[in-house]
Amino acid sequence: MVTREDVENIALLSKLFIDENDLDKLTEDMQNIINFADTINKASDESEEFDNINNLENVFRNDVVKESLPVSEILSNAPEQADDHFLVRKRG
């Protein structure tokens, strides 16, 4: 069973900010997702077809350099940064 606390906890770990009013609905949704995964578990996974689910193979890229993004854009989503680095603070 997925509980409200589970959803709150997952939201926290995923850095998502959830409105208190949405919690019940999200808990129900999450339970449905888990149930769906259970259905998948019942399927056999021995089929070779799992190796090639899209029926696609050999999608490659040429080894040609394209310009990277400016460091300011690369760091623009970083919670913290210093000296053009992503900064991970000491825990605790």
Next chain:
Amino acid sequence: MKYEMVAGFETHVELSTNTKIFCSCTTAFGAEPNTHCCPVCIGLPGTLPKLNEKVVEYAIMAGLATNCEIAEIAKMDRKNYCYPDLPKAYQISQYDKPLCEHGYIELSNGRKIRITRIHIEEDAGKLIHNHGDTYVDYNRGGVPLIEIVSEPDIRSPEEAREYVEKLQQIMRYIGVSDCRMQEGSMRCDVNISVREAGSEKLGTRTEIKNMNSITFITKAMQYEFERQVDLIEAGEKVVQETLRYDDATNTTSPMRGKEDAHDYRYFREPDLVTIKVEREQVEKIKACLPELPNKKLDRYINEYEISEKDSALLVKYRNIAEYFDKAAQGLKTPKSAANFILTQIFRRLETEADKEAFDIKTLPEQLNKMCKLIESGKLKNSLAKSALEKMLDSGENIEKFVSEEDMAGLDDAALTKLCQDAINNSANAVADYKSGKEKALMSILGFVMKNSKGRADANAVKEKLKELIG
């Protein structure tokens, strides 16, 4: 009791492609932090990786060069672990369907070190730790790696050294990596255990992570071997754990953190499609591989009759070997070209890096021409030596320093004149010789040789001198 070392290697080799494995950012080394990054390689949501064709090709080359079988079907998997050097919290690697398997490297003592597998994967970012905080640079994140995994077939630090050097040499020959351990483009993890010599059973192993110097590897292995033997002798148990080697103290110590967490929960990477390797493609790549160092070494020793030591020097770097192969083309004694390279040319190359680059002004075709002139008897060895020096200095062709006239040698009249001049100028030596001191002739001979500027033939001079002195 006598103990035996049992060691296996996991070697990470950075491939020298232009771009990263799943995006078009450059792999160039040494840039400002986070300037070689894009949404793919910093793992932003909604981005899709696309595999660099060259990475597959290079991995197949590495596999073929180490006697591996190349898979017909390979796929990519996610290896999950949470650490700041991985922006996605997983590394895209290969789990159960690697590109290459079942190869080996042969050591000079004849032992084969089996290669379990070679797979492709992405490198992680670089972390700089500072007062407990961590600074992350993702320039290296997504740079393509191959991981070469060996069976526990290595029995001594010396074998380990040769194994790593051989790998390095092969990867450089086929041009898939520069394998610069100092820059981190080649890194080794060693797993090591001890057992009673002759026993088949494997002992508990420890793993020493992330070493980037061959000297450290051999020292760490020796230390770890002795540490484990001491434990066993004292009746204690070796604990299976991950270690780091500290070169300052020459000791190993347990590592904590991500390296010790072994639940990687591998699963198939759903964003990348299956890799299917056509047999024709493998054959094509095989046909393009250069002659490998082992083959060359055999050829030099057995066909060219060059000593093992000299052959190893010629084979060490691909540039030298290729230069020599061109210089030796069609020679009756390829050894003469080898000698010029190992003496006069090597003298000009001070460092290993110089030798590896082998950037010299004289073309191998010119050395070849010179050796052929010597073989045909047109050019005297002494003259060749000084001509080669001038060629190496200037990059000019041999014709510039050796004239037709030089090569024609001396006619009898010129020889007689030179000898007579020498005799006239060496009254004492002549007198000594006449009184029975055979040796005195040598000083007159030296005089003639010097004045002929190397053009005269020593035997002819000797005969002429005897004739003239009477």
